[in-house]
Amino acid sequence: MSETEALWQSLSTAWTADRERPLREVVAEPERFEDFSCAFGDLLLDFSKTALSKHSLGLLLDLVRAAGVTARRDAMFAGERINATEGRSVLHVALRDGEDAPLAVDGADVKPPVRETLARLFAFADDVRSGTIAGAKGDRFTDVVNIGIGGSDLGPAMVTGALAPYHDGPRCHFVSNVDGAHIADTLKGLDPATTLFVIASKTFTTVETMCNAATARAFIKDALGEAAVADHFAAVSTALDKVGAFGIRPERTFGFWDWVGGRYSVWSAIGLPVMLAVGPQNFREFLAGAAAMDEHFRTAPPEINLPVLLAAVGLFHRNVCGFPSRAVIPYDQRLARFPAYLQQLDMESNGKSVTLDGKPVARPTGPIVWGEPGTNSQHAFFQLIHQGTDVIPVEFLIAAEGHEPKLLEHHQLLVANCLAQSEALMRGRTLEEAAAQLRAKGLDAAEVARLAPHRVFPGSRPSVTLAYAQLDPFTLGRLIALYEHRVFVEAAVWGINAYDQWGVELGKELATELLPAVMDAKVPPGASASTRGLLTHLKEIGGR
Ligand SMILES: O=P(O)(O)OC[C@H]1O[C@](O)(CO)[C@@H](O)[C@@H]1O
Numbered sequence: 001m002s003e004t005e006a007l008w009q010s011l012s013t014a015w016t017a018d019r020e021r022p023l024r025e026v027v028a029e030p031e032r033f034e035d036f037s038c039a040f041g042d043l044l045l046d047f048s049k050t051a052l053s054k055h056s057l058g059l060l061l062d063l064v065r066a067a068g069v070t071a072r073r074d075a076m077f078a079g080e081r082i083n084a085t086e087g088r089s090v091l092h093v094a095l096r097d098g099e100d101a102p103l104a105v106d107g108a109d110v111k112p113p114v115r116e117t118l119a120r121l122f123a124f125a126d127d128v129r130s131g132t133i134a135g136a137k138g139d140r141f142t143d144v145v146n147i148g149i150g151g152s153d154l155g156p157a158m159v160t161g162a163l164a165p166y167h168d169g170p171r172c173h174f175v176s177n178v179d180g181a182h183i184a185d186t187l188k189g190l191d192p193a194t195t196l197f198v199i200a201s202k203t204f205t206t207v208e209t210m211c212n213a214a215t216a217r218a219f220i221k222d223a224l225g226e227a228a229v230a231d232h233f234a235a236v237s238t239a240l241d242k243v244g245a246f247g248i249r250p251e252r253t254f255g256f257w258d259w260v261g262g263r264y265s266v267w268s269a270i271g272l273p274v275m276l277a278v279g280p281q282n283f284r285e286f287l288a289g290a291a292a293m294d295e296h297f298r299t300a301p302p303e304i305n306l307p308v309l310l311a312a313v314g315l316f317h318r319n320v321c322g323f324p325s326r327a328v329i330p331y332d333q334r335l336a337r338f339p340a341y342l343q344q345l346d347m348e349s350n351g352k353s354v355t356l357d358g359k360p361v362a363r364p365t366g367p368i369v370w371g372e373p374g375t376n377s378q379h380a381f382f383q384l385i386h387q388g389t390d391v392i393p394v395e396f397l398i399a400a401e402g403h404e405p406k407l408l409e410h411h412q413l414l415v416a417n418c419l420a421q422s423e424a425l426m427r428g429r430t431l432e433e434a435a436a437q438l439r440a441k442g443l444d445a446a447e448v449a450r451l452a453p454h455r456v457f458p459g460s461r462p463s464v465t466l467a468y469a470q471l472d473p474f475t476l477g478r479l480i481a482l483y484e485h486r487v488f489v490e491a492a493v494w495g496i497n498a499y500d501q502w503g504v505e506l507g508k509e510l511a512t513e514l515l516p517a518v519m520d521a522k523v524p525p526g527a528s529a530s531t532r533g534l535l536t537h538l539k540e541i542g543g544r
Pocket residue numbers: 149150151152200201202203204205206209262263348501504
């Protein structure tokens with residue numbers, strides 16, 4: 001048996017015993033918080049409210065070592081082609097590494113073009129923000145519409161929302177869905193003369209983005225004339241030839257590189273809307289936060305390495321306890337899109353069923369990631385998290401301070417709710433406790449017996465909490481990089497490639513095949529009876 005298999009077995013044996021112990025008993029151990037939390041500056045990862053024992057944590061860290069995570073991490077940072085199925089390096093870390101030390105891919109240092117592109121982006125952002133770059137009629141740009149999807153949307157949309165207190169540039173809007181409702185609703189309130197479009201697409205072929213870009217182009221052309229188009233568009237892509245064909249000027253075109261995965265691209269030119277909204281200095285802080293987490297991930301021993309520990313908790317819950325999903329609940333309204341962002345980061349990276357050498361995986365890989373901000377989620381789906389039949393580990397995020405000093409009471413309520421939820425999930429409420437509460441309210445024995453079971457909380461429901469001083473650009477950079485590296489460690493332990501996404505291809509191919517049928521041509525012969533039936537029904541009921 002391999003070393004890693006032996007470790008998995010030891011973990012499973014340990015869990016058989018550990019699972020019998022209520023979490024409230026585990027958490028009551030005197031050193032529990034000190035032993036099961038880890039800080040990186042003000043950023044604290046508390047995983048004391050999980051069933052992890054010191055023994056199991058040790059086994060998980062041994063597993064990380066035995067799976068060769070360190071060597072793979074070093075290979076990534078060195079620019080090796082660890083994305084083997086696409087033959088690419090994985091170097092989003094190079095985008096935020098402020099150091100001058102060269103980093104060669106195919107014999108060429110990637111750092112100078114990164115620096116040069118960032119300088120061009122910052123100059124462009126400054127000029128748009130100051131009004132030096134203006135619309136065709138000389139109007140200052142008041143609104144920016146980013147057109148992109150997946151990594152070309154979720155990153156900039158999430159980060160722009162998260163950094164709202166730092167906005168002093170044009171308003172930013174994000175159009176991603178090919179559903180015409182998205183662009184129609186966005187354009188409704190906008191003046192073409194003061195609107196700048198950023199077409200963001202790594203490949204510049206993505207159907208949704210190209211369709212929305214064409215509509216945006218018509219919006220400008222119809223209002224201001226064909227000649228105005230060039231003044232109202234910028235583009236971000238790795239496919240610079242295709243951008244030129246769309247009619248976007250070279251000086252408004254910002255490139256990045258095939259070694260930046262779409263879901264890892266917010267640090268690149270894809271971050272342009274963020275730069276426009278919050279300015280270059282804040283974007284630099286954002287990059288610096290991520291670079292600080294990179295350095296921590298690269299150098300800190302596993303026992304005090306935040307991404308490694310967060311991955312250890314993830315592996316424990318997914319593979320040892322067998323929990324199929326994890327909820328991410330930011331008690332930070334401005335992180336409302338963070339769960340959606342993490343869905344792509346985590347599920348597109350680790351939703352894989354074969355290992356790097358094409359063999360079926362030995363155990364379940366990426367869990368379902370989902371969530372909504374607290375406190376709203378409490379009033380929506382927390383019922384199921386507390387009393388449902390599945391155990392769903394929760395990851396809470398909370399800042400010590402908000403950005404609204406005059407609304408201190410709001411923040412105090414927010415903190416109290418966040419801590420209360422993890423406490424309630426851990427502690428639960430026994431039948432005896434529920435019955436005692438009802439008796440104290442004066443209910444008779446029959447009523448107590450009838451109602452008490454409904455008021456039982458099983459407890460022993462695990463959670464981790466990430467606590468930080470304030471959601472500023474630096475901290476946001478650290479948080480995203482923390483989750484990126486967590487995904488990396490989990491993938492390395494599972495032996496899968498976190499950097500390809502073949503699973504999105506089949507649906508795209510079939511959509512291309514089906515489009516003529518939707519447009520009224522012949523139904524493709526390969527379409528199933530079910531799809532034919534749906535198509536026919538939609539045609540029959542449409543156009544009424
Ligand atoms: O930036 P592009 O090339 O338009 O791709 C958008 C998104 O589509 C995907 O390739 C998945 O379909 C993502 O990985 C990517 O972020």
